[in-house]
Amino acid sequence: MENIDIGKKVEKYRKAKGWSSRELAKIAEITPSMLSQIERGLANPSIQTLKVLAKALDVPTFSFLLEESNTEELIVRHNERKQMVVENLSYELLSPDFTGTLATAIMNVPPNSSSSEKLLEHKGEEVAYVLQGKIKVYLNDQEYILDTGDSVKIPAYLKHKWENHFEEHASILFSVTPPAF
Numbered sequence: 001m002e003n004i005d006i007g008k009k010v011e012k013y014r015k016a017k018g019w020s021s022r023e024l025a026k027i028a029e030i031t032p033s034m035l036s037q038i039e040r041g042l043a044n045p046s047i048q049t050l051k052v053l054a055k056a057l058d059v060p061t062f063s064f065l066l067e068e069s070n071t072e073e074l075i076v077r078h079n080e081r082k083q084m085v086v087e088n089l090s091y092e093l094l095s096p097d098f099t100g101t102l103a104t105a106i107m108n109v110p111p112n113s114s115s116s117e118k119l120l121e122h123k124g125e126e127v128a129y130v131l132q133g134k135i136k137v138y139l140n141d142q143e144y145i146l147d148t149g150d151s152v153k154i155p156a157y158l159k160h161k162w163e164n165h166f167e168e169h170a171s172i173l174f175s176v177t178p179p180a181f
Contacts, residue, residue, distance in 0.1 A: 109135060111169065116161050122156070128174035129151040130173075134148070
């Protein structure tokens with residue numbers, strides 16, 4: 001775990017409110033010198049002081065303890081996508097990874113292929129959008145043809161599968177929460 005600079009976070013939240021150090025110190029009922037030492041990293045606040053500051057700033061107490069995200073790791077370049085091939089289908093992960101509560105990918109379905117032999121279900125809720133081509137989606141015992149630009153929401157545990165019995169390649173953009181493929 002990297003060093004977390006609580007003082008910088010306090011200062012950031014204070015400035016976002018447009019408050020001076022003295023204003024926050026007064027609202028939080030701590031001395032201006034204590035707040036100054038906290039913001040400059042010269043003093044570590046107690047849990048009680050963090051709770052008081054969080055209440056004054058209207059932020060959750062734990063927000064002072066969260067590590068900062070390395071924003072560079074959030075970017076996925078088009079030529080650096082993680083790819084997964086399952087039989088004749090390929091998936092391109094648009095999310096950086098499967099951590100968190102949401103994953104987004106592109107499923108590429110060549111002509112005369114399907115996502116599975118039988119209908120499958122998973123715990124993830126899914127929204128899919130047809131980027132290219134035409135695809136048949138089975139939702140329980142119903143069949144639907146989706147064209148480019150169409151979309152579908154697939155609730156968790158709904159049995160479904162994709163089939164491309166058309167002559168054109170199909171690409172489906174989908175997001176799943178929680179990530180389950």
